[in-house]
Amino acid sequence: MTQINSSYSGDLRCASLHAPSGSALETDAPSDNQGKGERFSPTDLVATALSTCILTIMGIVAERHDWDLKGCTARVEKVMTSEAPRKIAQLEVWIELPAHLDEKARKVLRKAAENCPVKLSLEGAMAMQLHWS
Numbered sequence: 001m002t003q004i005n006s007s008y009s010g011d012l013r014c015a016s017l018h019a020p021s022g023s024a025l026e027t028d029a030p031s032d033n034q035g036k037g038e039r040f041s042p043t044d045l046v047a048t049a050l051s052t053c054i055l056t057i058m059g060i061v062a063e064r065h066d067w068d069l070k071g072c073t074a075r076v077e078k079v080m081t082s083e084a085p086r087k088i089a090q091l092e093v094w095i096e097l098p099a100h101l102d103e104k105a106r107k108v109l110r111k112a113a114e115n116c117p118v119k120l121s122l123e124g125a126m127a128m129q130l131h132w133s
Helices: 042-065 103-114 117-122
Strands: 004-010 013-018 026-027 072-080 088-096 125-133
Touching: 026 042, 042 072, 042 088, 042 103, 042 117, 103 125
Parallel strands: 088 125
Antiparallel strands: 004 013, 013 026, 072 088
16 A cells, blocks of 8 residues: 545645655646646646556566666657546557667567556546557
C-alpha cells in the first residue's frame, strides 16, 4: 500500500504529497475547464502515468537483460470527450526505442509495455493505442 495525501489549495488547484518519499506535486484545472492550466491536470497525470509506467516496466526488463535503454522516449496524447460527462476518451503513446536494440529486444520490450500495470488498469475504460518506432 502506498499513501498519497492531497489537499485542495483553492483556485482549482490541489497539492499532493507522496508519503513514502516526501515528493510533492501540484495540479491545476486545465484552461479548457475553468482552470489556469499552469500545472498538470489530474487527467494529465493519468496520461503521464501511462507513458512513464511503460518506460519504467521496459527499463526493468532492459536491466534484467543488460540492454541499454537510455534515450528511450514516450510521447502521450490525451483526448477528452466532447460531451458530458467529461472524461478521457483516448490515450495514444508513441514509443521510440534506441536504434541499437535488435529485433529480439524490441519484441520483448513491446510485450513488457503492453503489460504495464497502468495500461492493464485502464483497459476497457478508454481507447488506448501504442505506436512504435
